[in-house]
Amino acid sequence: MLLRHTTKEVKEREGLTINPAKTCQPIGAMYAALGVHGCLPHSHGSQGCCSYHRSTLTRHYKEPVMAATSSFTEGASVFGGQANLLAAIETIFSVYDPEVIAVHSTCLSETIGDDLQQITKKAKDDGKIPEGKYVIYASTPSFVGSHITGYANMVVGMAEQFAKSIGEKNDKVNVIAGWMEPSDMREIKSLASRLGVKIVLFPDTSDVLDAPQTGKHEFYPKGGTTIAELISAGDSKCSLAVGCISAEPAAVALDKKCKVPFETVDMPIGLSATDRFIMALSKAGGVKVPDEITAERGRLVDVMADMEQYFYGKKVALFGDPDQLMPLTEFLLDLGMIPAHIVSGTPGNRFEKRMREILERAPGANFRNGAQADMFLLHQWIKNEPVDLLIGNTYGKYIARDEDIPFVRFGFPILDRIGHSYFPNIGYSGSLRLVEKILGVLMDRQDQTALEERFELVM
Amino acid sequence: MKGKEMDTQNINLLEGREKQVYEKTAGGAEVDIACEKTSLSGSVSQRACVFCGSRVVLYPVADAIHIVHGPIGCAAYTWDIRGAVSSGPELHRLSFSTDLQEMDVIYGGEKKLYRSLIELIDQYQPNAAFIYSTCIIGLIGDDIDAVCKKVAKEKGIPVLPVHSEGFKGTKKDGYKAACLALMKLIGQGSTEGISKYSINILGEFNLAGEAWIIREYYEKMGIEVVATMTGDGRIDAIRRSHGASLNVVQCSGSMTTLAKEMEEKYGIPFIRVSYFGFEDMSKSLYDVAQHFPERPDIMEKAKEIVRDEIRKYYPEMQKFKAALAGKKAAIYVGGAFKTFSLIKALRTIGMSVVLAGSQTGNQQDYKNLKEMCDEGTVIVDDSNPVELSKFILEKEADLLIGGVKERPIAFKLGVAFCDHNHERKIPLAGFIGMYYFAREVYESVMSPVWQFAPRKGGAQ
Structure with missing residues (x-):
């Protein structure tokens, strides 16, 4: 009876949280960033944050999780973390050679007042970001929202900082994934392909956090949405945000920046929500739902009835x-x-x-x-x-x-x-x-x- | 860099890390490994923070509440992740947080902390409360000492601030902050009735029940164990621990500070021990017995235990040794002292060590390590996954010993793994622990799965 202390009588508590049903923003940002191909998430804060997030994700996925940290010290917290982040960006590109660094803040760097936009701009101006490489960022203070908020914020960062419009719409549909498992993202790609809808899915952690055993430790596994895909998202004909809390903010950002209209649907869990998702995706792609998917639906209904x-x-x-x-x-x-x-x-x-x-x-x-x-x-x-x-x-x-x-x-x-x-x-x-x-x-x-x-x- | 010039092209060391890596070679000049440095910004370090250090040291005190003052994450990530078991109360396995929000950050979190503490103490009736301050507490200027004082007075139990702001140093500084909090408890209780032949067990956290095993050995020798700090820890025992005659310190990284303080303040001498492997385990019994020369029966009893236990487990281990002989191991763990024991323990089962590293070793530790290791062994401080993978493959290790973040790396490389950190599921300390260790290593190294999981991407 580990929880033997739990009393039946419910009293309003004024400050205390006991056994939380959430965690903090940065881990969500880290998870989202792992869904970009060749991306190294970077935690701008103390070393512990990064270590805790990596450990938690590793325990959940039984996979190596790579992320770097600014390794804040007492000095950084007095003078600001700019020097740490600039040094980190330089170190990361020279040693770990990612395509993208996705920086997220922490409660510490937010409270100090570090401005990630300004620091990453300075990194660019100072030539610390090699040609063809990128640094994106998201502000993810741990004292606001939850891990879900952090995920949403990093996906917004991807949409805002990558997507570009060359003015010509293509026939693709952006599918913006809310916080879901790599297996779910794989399923979305499979459903879209069976529907015959061309999609840009982001983020996409399949083939990143469910990587096969190959005898090698791939620092950047083969999965993840590519930068080219993320840039092209600005010219997709529309977006489908899968999840109004964790995905919609990115769809809104994309609409604002590149005028990509969007629709938000629930995550397709269960019959009704999957119906709505399939309808929305087929409508967005201008295709009919194939018999194969209708039959799959029928099998679910059959079991529910049985x-x-x-x-x-x-x-x-x-x-x-x-x-x-x-x-x-x-x-x-x-x-x-x-x-x-x-x-x-x-x-x-x-x-x-x-x-x-x-x-x-x-x-x-x-x-x-x-x-x-x-x-x-x-x-x-x-x-x-x-x-x-x-x-x-x-x-x-x-x-x-x-x-x-x-x-x-x-x-x-x-x-x-x-x-x-x-x-x-x-x-x-x-x-x-x-x-x-x-x-x-x-x-x-x-x-x-x-x-x-x-x-x-x-x- | 001497010893052997590291080929930085080939192994891709992080720039600025060359001095934290060393390869022992014949005739190589002596070189001091650089350590006790903060990690480079931008490194994929396996290290954690000050808070983590404090939390792991104090966590096993089971009849106290542990409240994390800060945003939710620090409490969420440390909720019952360490298998430090308790024989009684289990308050330590719950997660308490003030879950600071934006308004608290702006206006301060003292009131919320105060209210939370009152609610908690009323609800759980603990024997003490530890309040951990996280990164932003230092910045927003909450006076947690004042809150603790006030609550202690109102509720009549010790309420102890732990100054563990994540950025204020390394994990080691967190150990120190934890020791400081413990020092405030020590000396508060009555030492009446404590035997002259008594010890405290320091730096043993009762993972998978290890402290119970160790405690039993000492008790069999006729020694009273006043307190274990902090495995299966109790506030009252800690409060009277200054009545013990000797402090026996394992995991020296975390508890040496406390032992030194207790020596200074209460005149209690301390010895450093390790409970891993037959060799070190036996020595830790003998060393304690030697402290009480006027009681030769204690030494007799220690010898008897060692004899009986080794007789019990040594023959069984020969099967493992036969299979493991000549296999190679890589070690990357938190404290350096643990690395020493592991090297010896692995030798007992016929294995050699090709990579030895720690997150928090000091100069002396690495010196000792260099002396202990065979030629060709790579020694690293504060390593990262790239380095670890490279060395494991280059040195053709069959086994990695590490913690949660290292496990999947080993498996991806097709290399066996043993968790020697807080996710161990079976006791590895004591004589029986050595047997379990050998068995676990044997089971993992000999697993049939490796035939399907190629090394080096399938290249022979």
């Missing part, structure tokens, strides 16, 4: 990140389940408003995001109203164990299982996998706890 009795009326507690939670909650409702408690540490009114809309179908559901929306609160809610299933990242395992609840791992980070980076969680096939996982834990539970006379062979 198994409806096992879902119906089951209460679920879930936690995680906004762009996943919105369609996931909707999917649970479509399956006949009851989302009972939902928390996300990521703040934001838009997220809150959208969740309220979705939860109109689940009166009585507890939902909270932002301050004090943490795992402690979720646990208290569960103590007050028990659930049949818990869905969330690895940190859910404490609650699952203490309260003896079937648990499906979903989200970031997953530190104790594999699969999330290899099998998609999105699209019809990803949704089918989710259905399988949910059924797996529910039916295992039924098998474990059924009385002998009710122990069923056929389910």
Whole structure:
């Protein structure tokens, strides 16, 4: 009973966060930057930040994660970090030779007041950026938003600082990926190709964080959106932002800079959200949905129908990140389940408003995001109203164990299982996998706890 | 650079890092390896920060709350990632943060810290509270000492500030800040009833239950263990630890400061030990026994333990040794002292060391390391993935011993791996730990998977 101290009585807390359901901006920026080909993320702050982010991403992906740091010292924090960053840019290009350095700030450099735009401009003016190489940046103060905000900010940086318009639209569609797994990005490319839509996907961490074993340590694995693709995004005919929190800001930036109109869709998790995604992508590409994809959809619906009795009326507690939670909650409702408690540490009114809309179908559901929306609160809610299933990242395992609840791992980070980076969680096939996982834990539970006379062979 | 001139073209060393790498060669002139430097800006360093140092040292104190004062990240990334186990309370495994927001940064976070502490102490009734300040606390000027004092007075428990702003030095400075906080506890409790034949175990964090193994050996020798710092740590034990006769210090990097302070203030002498490998483990029992010459029975008992334990595990290890003989290992760990033990332990199972490095070694450490190593061994301080990969391949290592960030690099290279950092899952300390270590190395090196995972991109 690791969480034996959790009390049933929910008291408003004024300052304290216990067992957070979020982390800080810079790790999101680092993850996004890994989705650009030949890019070395750079953390402009203390050495620890970079080390923690790399370790966390490594634990989640079981992959090497490369990133550099400005290695702030006491001097830098008094005199500003400009000298550190300029030195870092020079060192990185001469030793690690990336195509791009993607600099993100930290709480330290933001509080000191380092201006990344000005410093990177100075680096360029001083000739520290070799011809044909790039430095992009994103301001990611840890005391604002969450890891999701940091991801969104770095993707905005890619759109703003790379995309150019030569004035002639091409027939490509930008697909701007919200925070999702490499497997999901791979699935988006596969779906687009089967639809016959030419896309520029960014960022794209497939073939970066799911790299094959080759006997070599590839400092820059083969995946990632190329610079040429990112530049060309300014001439795409339109953009599709996949996730209103983590992807849309980049679509807005691109529209502003290069007049690329955009549409925002939910992350395609579950049936309804995938329907909307497929419709939006086929409309944007001016193509018809092929029978093959319609059949894939049909298979998902078929399984949902076959198994409806096992879902119906089951209460679920879930936690995680906004762009996943919105369609996931909707999917649970479509399956006949009851989302009972939902928390996300990521703040934001838009997220809150959208969740309220979705939860109109689940009166009585507890939902909270932002301050004090943490795992402690979720646990208290569960103590007050028990659930049949818990869905969330690895940190859910404490609650699952203490309260003896079937648990499906979903989200970031997953530190104790594999699969999330290899099998998609999105699209019809990803949704089918989710259905399988949910059924797996529910039916295992039924098998474990059924009385002998009710122990069923056929389910 | 002497020893052997490093071919910087070939191994692609980071400019400015040549002096932090050394290859031992026959007849090579003595050269001092440069260390205890801050990392170069722009390096892909494997190192962490001051906060990290403080957090890992104090983390295992299980009946205290540990609250991270700052934005959420520092608390989130250090939430239960170290397998420092407790036999009782487990408050250390929870994550508490003041989660500072923009307004707090502008107007200061003292009030939020105060409220958080009150809420926490009311909720959890801990025996003490540690408050870690993160990078921006130093900048926004929160007076956390004042808040701690106020809360301590109101709640009647020790509330200890840990000045661990990330940028104010290296991980080692974080160790010092942690030791300072511990010093404030030490001396507060009663030493009544503590045996003359007593020790404190310092620098043992009870990863996978290692402190329990060590403690049992000493107790079998008839020695009272007053406090372990900080593995399976308890506030009351720490408060009375000044009653012990001897401090036994492992992981010297983190705890030597504390041992020295305790020597100065309370006249407690200290010895440095290591619990890895038969050789060092035996020595750490003998050295303690030698401290109590008037009790020859303690030494007798120590000899008996060593004899029994080695008799128990040595034969079993021969199987591993037979298979591992002639295999080569690369070591890249946090502290240099650990590297020494690992070299000896690896020799016990017939393996040689081709690369030895640490994140935080000092001049003396590297001198010792050079003496210990075979010819051809590369010695590095504060290395990075490029260097590590290059040397592992060039030296044809069969095994890498390191931590979380090094593991996937080894696997990508098709090289076996052993976690000797905080993600170890089984105890590696003590005699039984040496057996487990040999078994883990054996299992990884001999895994059939390597036949499918080529080295050097498949080139023979």
